[in-house]
Amino acid sequence: xxxIITSCLQLQKNISxxxxxxxxxxxxxxxxxxxxxISYCIKQNSPLLIVSSHNSITHYHNxxxxxxxxxxxxxxxxxIDYFDFGDATLTNIMEYAESDQLLIDVLKxxxxxxxxxxxxxxxxxxxxxxxxxxxxxxxxxxxxSEIIEIAAKSKxxxxxxxxxxxxxxxxxxxxxxxxxxxxxxxxxxxxxxSGLSSDVSxxxxxxxxxxxxxxxxxxxxxMKPKKYLYKLxxxxxxxxxxxxx
Amino acid sequence: xxxxxxxxxxxxxxxxxxxxxxxxxxxxxxxxxxHIVGGGIPAGSIFVVEEDVLGVYSKVLxxxxxxxxxxxxxxxxxxxxxxxxxxxxxxxxQPCALPPEDEKAPxxxxxxMKIAWRYEGLSQVESSFGSNTNLGHNFDLSRYIDADTxxxxxxxYGTTTWQDSTLSWQTTMRRGKLKSALFHKxxxxxxxxxxxxxxxxxxxxxxxSLGSPIWMAMDSDDTxxxxxxxxLIMFMYYLRILIRDKNVAVFITIPSHLYEDPIxxxxxxxxxxxxxxxxxxxxxxxxxxxxxxxxxxxxHITKLTALYTLVPFVPPSLDLAFKLKRKKFVIEKLHxxxxxxxxxxxxxxxxTATPSTACGGFRKKDIDF
Numbered sequence: 373x374x375x376i377i378t379s380c381l382q383l384q385k386n387i388s389x390x391x392x393x394x395x396x397x398x399x400x401x402x403x404x405x406x407x408x409x410i411s412y413c414i415k416q417n418s419p420l421l422i423v424s425s426h427n428s429i430t431h432y433h434n435x436x437x438x439x440x441x442x443x444x445x446x447x448x449x450x451x452i453d454y455f456d457f458g459d460a461t462l463t464n465i466m467e468y469a470e471s472d473q474l475l476i477d478v479l480k481x482x483x484x485x486x487x488x489x490x491x492x493x494x495x496x497x498x499x500x501x502x503x504x505x506x507x508x509x510x511x512x513x514x515x516x517s518e519i520i521e522i523a524a525k526s527k528x529x530x531x532x533x534x535x536x537x538x539x540x541x542x543x544x545x546x547x548x549x550x551x552x553x554x555x556x557x558x559x560x561x562x563x564x565x566s567g568l569s570s571d572v573s574x575x576x577x578x579x580x581x582x583x584x585x586x587x588x589x590x591x592x593x594x595m596k597p598k599k600y601l602y603k604l605x606x607x608x609x610x611x612x613x614x615x616x617x
Numbered sequence: 618x619x620x621x622x623x624x625x626x627x628x629x630x631x632x633x634x635x636x637x638x639x640x641x642x643x644x645x646x647x648x649x650x651x652h653i654v655g656g657g658i659p660a661g662s663i664f665v666v667e668e669d670v671l672g673v674y675s676k677v678l679x680x681x682x683x684x685x686x687x688x689x690x691x692x693x694x695x696x697x698x699x700x701x702x703x704x705x706x707x708x709x710x711q712p713c714a715l716p717p718e719d720e721k722a723p724x725x726x727x728x729x730m731k732i733a734w735r736y737e738g739l740s741q742v743e744s745s746f747g748s749n750t751n752l753g754h755n756f757d758l759s760r761y762i763d764a765d766t767x768x769x770x771x772x773x774y775g776t777t778t779w780q781d782s783t784l785s786w787q788t789t790m791r792r793g794k795l796k797s798a799l800f801h802k803x804x805x806x807x808x809x810x811x812x813x814x815x816x817x818x819x820x821x822x823x824x825x826s827l828g829s830p831i832w833m834a835m836d837s838d839d840t841x842x843x844x845x846x847x848x849l850i851m852f853m854y855y856l857r858i859l860i861r862d863k864n865v866a867v868f869i870t871i872p873s874h875l876y877e878d879p880i881x882x883x884x885x886x887x888x889x890x891x892x893x894x895x896x897x898x899x900x901x902x903x904x905x906x907x908x909x910x911x912x913x914x915x916x917h918i919t920k921l922t923a924l925y926t927l928v929p930f931v932p933p934s935l936d937l938a939f940k941l942k943r944k945k946f947v948i949e950k951l952h953x954x955x956x957x958x959x960x961x962x963x964x965x966x967x968x969t970a971t972p973s974t975a976c977g978g979f980r981k982k983d984i985d986f
């Protein structure tokens with residue numbers, strides 16, 4: 373499993389600021405991609421900052437225990453750090469404090485980690501919740517660009533945005549597309565249109581917009597995306613070619 | 618040094634819970650519902666019921682959830698704007714030791730199915746779910762829990778009233794802030810309740826008909842239509858953040874059929890963990906369709922999330938229907954009755970579909986299977 377993820381997401385390639393966008397379509401849950409990347413970073417002992425606004429750190433820790441890594445232990449060792457964005461916003465509301473500082477706090481957290489580590493990888497889980505919290509499209513787009521800009525100051529970092537694409541007529545969709553334009557790799561996870569199945573968990577489509585400037589693809593107008601089916605297990609994910617279930 | 622450590626939590630000792638994936642699960646009060654959503658409602662999660670058009674059956678599920686909390690001696694927080702929550706808690710089904718017996722009409726010779734001899738030895742197909750569950754209680758809908766028991770139980774009622782629906786908490790649209798006093802007050806109520814809860818007992822939050830017209834009064838008065846539903850979406854998100862990783866189970870009913878814009882419900886459900894939708898036959902053409910004569914409606918599973926695990930639960934079937942019997946509410950696998958009638962109709966004519974036009978003419982495509 374880890375080899376497939378490593379190769380499909382190009383995690384081991386020395387790409388300057390490897391930007392990956394995980395898009396959840398049709399109500400599908402794409403947090404398994406985040407779990408796989410966390411697992412990769414822990415095994416590589418690569419520093420990681422998790423900004424969580426959708427799933428809690430405890431959820432990732434419990435999933436990680438089944439995938440044979442201990443997230444809390446890595447946090448104690450200083451390899452992983454996290455910023456609970458959702459909790460910080462809620463606390464501000466209940467204490468009648470301003471929320472304008474939160475985005476700046478996230479950027480400061482990244483810079484703080486960069487002082488101690490050469491490479492700092494970043495995962496922002498549930499970034500489209502910022503639009504639910506009434507940040508404007510301009511603000512969140514600028515925030516996304518600033519994260520990429522600050523992340524680029526460290527050596528070959530991973531930056532992963534996990535977003536929910538609600539529908540085409542929505543700001544979430546617009547922002548997911550804006551992020552996808554900035555990305556090296558776009559992973560789209562989608563539920564089966566026929567409903568739930570015990571054999572297959574959903575569709576997975578991987579696109580590489582970042583490769584369009586590579587020599588081998590420079591004359592290609594439309595690069596074909598890679599399509600897979602995937603099946604979730606307790607301890608990992610299995611990716612299947614379409615028709616091979 | 619071992620990297621894997623078995624996690625043992627005090628929640629294993631909480632009455633009325635079952636631990637699965639390091640997470641305590643509580644019963645919804647309906648064994649068949651628990652079975653089809655993966656064993657119950659996990660702590661730290663939001664369970665949404667998209668109401669049927671008249672709200673009759675969703676209220677039954679709501680009462681079951683509260684009754685189960687009373688039976689397990691859990692802490693409860695109940696709120697509703699459309700109905701007095703005290704009235705709801707005065708009509709909770711009473712727990713009974715054994716499952717209420719099914720009412721069976723005496724079968725006549727004419728109704729007995731003729732079955733081929735080779736199939737006589739086979740066991741009957743099991744349509745119902747949850748008959749073997751060891752979580753939760755059985756309830757009798759025809760009898761109510763007495764007032765003394767309700768009085769002594771740990772039920773707290775929300776302080777929001779319909780008068781709050783036109784009050785504005787924030788006069789301007791500020792980032793992250795709820796505009797409506799109604800949503801803000803309820804969130805604060807819940808926040809204080811969660812903080813006060815001991816953590817050694819389960820807290821059940823039950824919110825009836827969230828997002829009904831009373832809740833949305835402020836948004837309806839807003840001249841900017843794109844703000845409609847923003848407080849509801851934000852409230853659901855804050856609720857998700859507030860209860861995660863805590864011994865709190867939330868049960869919300871939402872009249873989703875009132876929302877024309879599908880984006881609002883999709884965003885609301887994004888913050889929920891599990892969701893189901895009730896489609897009642899009352900008032901629809903399916904009410905007179907002989908295919909559905911044994912049921913009161915269809916039961917759809919809208920969302921099932923994996924909490925503390927990678928793999929979400931896959932229910933045994935997605936073709937589900939429910940019936941409200943005199944003593945209990947049951948969810949079953951939908952079975953289409955066999956076509957046994959002999960007629961002179963041609964094979965391509967659909968004899969069991971309800972005619973859509975007055976001049977007759979049955980169409981096979983009218984049957985939805």
